Amino acid sequence: MYNFEVEKPTSIADAVAALSADEAQALGGGQTLIPTLKQRLASPSKLVSLSGIAEMQGMRLAAGSLCIGGATSHATVAAEATGSYPALAALAGGIGDPAVRNRGTIGGSLANNDPAACYPAAALASGAVIVTNAREIAADDFFDGLFTTVLEEGEIVTEVRLQVPEAANYQKFVQPASRFALVGVFVAKFANAVRVAVTGASEEGVFRWSEAEAALSSNFSADALEGLSVAPEGMMADIHGSKAYRAHLLGVLTKRAVAAAA
Amino acid sequence: MTKVSMTVNGKPAQAEAEGRTLLSSFLREELGLTGTHVGCDTSQCGACVVHVNGVAVKSCTMLAIEAEGADVATIEGQAAADGTLNIIQQAFQDHHGLQCGFCTPGMVMSTAALLQENPKPSEQEIREYLEGNICRCTGYHNIVKAIMAASGQDVSAIAAE
Numbered sequence: 001m002y003n004f005e006v007e008k009p010t011s012i013a014d015a016v017a018a019l020s021a022d023e024a025q026a027l028g029g030g031q032t033l034i035p036t037l038k039q040r041l042a043s044p045s046k047l048v049s050l051s052g053i054a055e056m057q058g059m060r061l062a063a064g065s066l067c068i069g070g071a072t073s074h075a076t077v078a079a080e081a082t083g084s085y086p087a088l089a090a091l092a093g094g095i096g097d098p099a100v101r102n103r104g105t106i107g108g109s110l111a112n113n114d115p116a117a118c119y120p121a122a123a124l125a126s127g128a129v130i131v132t133n134a135r136e137i138a139a140d141d142f143f144d145g146l147f148t149t150v151l152e153e154g155e156i157v158t159e160v161r162l163q164v165p166e167a168a169n170y171q172k173f174v175q176p177a178s179r180f181a182l183v184g185v186f187v188a189k190f191a192n193a194v195r196v197a198v199t200g201a202s203e204e205g206v207f208r209w210s211e212a213e214a215a216l217s218s219n220f221s222a223d224a225l226e227g228l229s230v231a232p233e234g235m236m237a238d239i240h241g242s243k244a245y246r247a248h249l250l251g252v253l254t255k256r257a258v259a260a261a262a
Numbered sequence: 263m264t265k266v267s268m269t270v271n272g273k274p275a276q277a278e279a280e281g282r283t284l285l286s287s288f289l290r291e292e293l294g295l296t297g298t299h300v301g302c303d304t305s306q307c308g309a310c311v312v313h314v315n316g317v318a319v320k321s322c323t324m325l326a327i328e329a330e331g332a333d334v335a336t337i338e339g340q341a342a343a344d345g346t347l348n349i350i351q352q353a354f355q356d357h358h359g360l361q362c363g364f365c366t367p368g369m370v371m372s373t374a375a376l377l378q379e380n381p382k383p384s385e386q387e388i389r390e391y392l393e394g395n396i397c398r399c400t401g402y403h404n405i406v407k408a409i410m411a412a413s414g415q416d417v418s419a420i421a422a423e
């Protein structure tokens with residue numbers, strides 16, 4: 001790891017000011033960034049730690065949405081969202097392992113947009129609004145391909161507002177070595193629509209499976225998915241699963257998620 | 263360099279650290295607490311698990327500066343001052359929960375965190391909680407047994423296989 005300075009602001013305003021410096025980068029829980037720095041894939045001259053900012057911690061319910069501070073750990077969501085949004089709590093409690101969940105944050109996970117990460121699927125399926133120091137971004141507009149989002153340089157995710165559905169479920173087929181999702185599907189049923197978000201599958205990153213959404217919106221049962229499939233072209237392929245395997249898996253997981261939520 | 267201060271195993275500790283100094287290096291190289299092992303240095307194996315403010319973290323994936331002012335517990339603080347093993351350590355010994363011992367500090371610290379959250383975990387819960395702790399020797403079976411014993415549960419259900 002190349003050396004860098006570390007700053008620990010206690011307010012969003014101070015963090016944004018610190019991030020305006022040349023080659024400064026935000027540090028969330030460090031569970032992705034520290035390994036990246038060790039590999040020298042990034043070489044910021046300054047890290048701005050977000051962990052000391054009280055206004056970015058914790059969660060509250062407001063207008064049907066669960067609003068989670070951008071620096072809130074996966075462990076906190078797993079423990080505290082069980083009543084307000086159980087499917088989300090279960091997703092957070094299934095990320096990595098306990099030590100990763102104690103440090104990793106929702107803001108870091110969304111900003112990183114790993115194509116196999118769990119939170120991007122929850123944000124997309126929940127029609128979330130991603131709040132930054134500068135603006136509010138709909139989850140539908142936020143993710144921009146592998147490891148890319150529409151966040152500008154120095155912009156930080158301060159809060160994530162997830163609409164709480166009537167019923168929801170996340171099915172993750174665990175890649176046993178990395179503990180990320182080989183494929184993960186989040187199904188959320190709202191009063192007037194169903195949203196289905198898929199992670200770990202597409203070469204473009206997390207996406208909504210609109211045909212399944214349409215079928216489930218008129219009939220919320222696994223049977224409604226009969227005969228629907230996603231074309232293997234455009235799926236990711238690696239030693240753990242081919243394109244066809246992932247395309248098949250996402251169909252199976254969607255059915256399981258609907259069956260578990262219904 | 264910055265002066266970093268924390269409480270380690272109940273005692274104040276202070277040393278110089280760079281921005282990039284990992285908590286694992288700080289403990290091992292600055293404080294001489296080499297019980298915390300670095301198995302992978304890539305956040306995978308859990309040999310480096312310590313507690314920071316009461317929760318388990320991988321010390322190879324946390325900056326020392328981030329632990330400024332924190333209460334840190336390492337394997338060195340687990341046994342009593344006279345060397346008497348604590349209940350988890352004794353159970354690992356009694357049930358042969360270690361072979362080479364490299365993973366053991368992390369296993370013991372993860373177990374301590376588990377039993378704080380869940381004093382009587384099921385076998386399944388133990389296996390899930392230890393997902394981030396890799397052992398190359400034991401095949402996990404005797405580790406699970408040791409943890410059942412340390413939590414005062416019947417180990418005969420986990421028969422030798």
Ligand SMILES: Cc1cc2nc3c(=O)[nH]c(=O)nc-3n(C[C@H](O)[C@H](O)[C@H](O)COP(=O)(O)OP(=O)(O)OC[C@H]3O[C@@H](n4cnc5c(N)ncnc54)[C@H](O)[C@@H]3O)c2cc1C
Nearest residue numbers: 028029030031032033096104105107108111117118157180
């Ligand atoms: C062993 C292991 C297993 C894992 N398993 C899973 C899994 O199953 N599912 C899963 O989804 N993830 C998994 N992860 C990733 C984990 O969830 C990370 O915590 C997460 O991806 C990054 O969050 P972080 O807070 O640690 O961010 P960091 O590592 O600190 O930062 C990641 C990136 O986001 C930026 N950033 C951080 N916070 C913010 C913010 N608030 N606003 C804007 N930018 C920010 C940083 O500058 C950096 O570019 C795993 C990680 C490990 C090490």
Ligand code: FES
Nearest residue numbers: 301302303308322
């Ligand atoms: S050394 Fe930290 S996880 Fe392996």
Ligand code: FES
Nearest residue numbers: 361363397398399
């Ligand atoms: S006892 Fe050797 S790695 Fe676990």
